[in-house]
Amino acid sequence: MPTITDAQRWYPADDPVHGWDHILRVYHLVEHLARAEHADLEIVHAAALLHDVQDEHPSQPGRSESRATHHMSSASFARHWLEAEGWTAERITAVEHCIRAHRFRDQRESPQTIEAQVLFDADKLDAIGAIGIARAVAHAASHGQPIYAEPSEAFLNSGNPEPGEPHSAYHEYMFKLRKIKDRLYTPTGRLYADERHRFMVEYFIRLQSELAGLA
Numbered sequence: 001m002p003t004i005t006d007a008q009r010w011y012p013a014d015d016p017v018h019g020w021d022h023i024l025r026v027y028h029l030v031e032h033l034a035r036a037e038h039a040d041l042e043i044v045h046a047a048a049l050l051h052d053v054q055d056e057h058p059s060q061p062g063r064s065e066s067r068a069t070h071h072m073s074s075a076s077f078a079r080h081w082l083e084a085e086g087w088t089a090e091r092i093t094a095v096e097h098c099i100r101a102h103r104f105r106d107q108r109e110s111p112q113t114i115e116a117q118v119l120f121d122a123d124k125l126d127a128i129g130a131i132g133i134a135r136a137v138a139h140a141a142s143h144g145q146p147i148y149a150e151p152s153e154a155f156l157n158s159g160n161p162e163p164g165e166p167h168s169a170y171h172e173y174m175f176k177l178r179k180i181k182d183r184l185y186t187p188t189g190r191l192y193a194d195e196r197h198r199f200m201v202e203y204f205i206r207l208q209s210e211l212a213g214l215a
């Protein structure tokens with residue numbers, strides 16, 4: 001089992017979106033969800049610590065080939081790490097499945113086990129609510145994008161921006177974040193998501209009112 005100290009070395013402290021803080025929050029969330037959903041704690045803990053290990057980070061350019069495949073490369077990293085620790089093939093496969101199935105934008109491998117569903121839900125809960133808003137704003141700012149811009153019809157339908165269209169934090173909310181609560185798998189994850197979703201929707205309504213000078 002990788003320890004917290006092992007994992008802390010794999011992630012940067014200065015990435016507010018996919019850095020160490022995110023991993024630690026997901027680690028604690030999987031623990032709550034796993035206890036409520038009777039999932040295997042060791043599997044979900046290992047999966048939480050390893051799930052973004054090959055992700056890109058602004059301070060570590062060129063760290064992985066692409067964000068789009070980080071779930072696959074992180075699963076391979078996990079296999080090698082757990083093999084070296086002497087885990088059984090069956091339990092390594094279980095962790096790998098959790099990691100390969102955690103990416104929202106890649107639905108080719110959906111979470112089939114309760115452990116994979118717990119990791120998926122925990123990772124997505126960290127993308128909504130108060131922390132989700134903070135991460136969306138931080139992501140936009142670190143990519144030179146605005147907090148708010150009105151999304152085009154084309155973007156809302158396809159997720160592809162028109163030429164010159166920014167990808168604001170509000171774009172991320174409209175295309176992904178507001179849909180997350182309906183994509184969660186476990187009853188406990190959905191329960192947590194309800195309050196986080198309500199708060200996030202209220203925030204973006206309020207943001208629009210303030211930007212329009214109405215509040």
Ligand SMILES: [Fe+2]
Binds near residue numbers: 052102
């Ligand atoms: Fe990820």
Ligand SMILES: [Fe+2]
Binds near residue numbers: 022052123
């Ligand atoms: Fe993640």
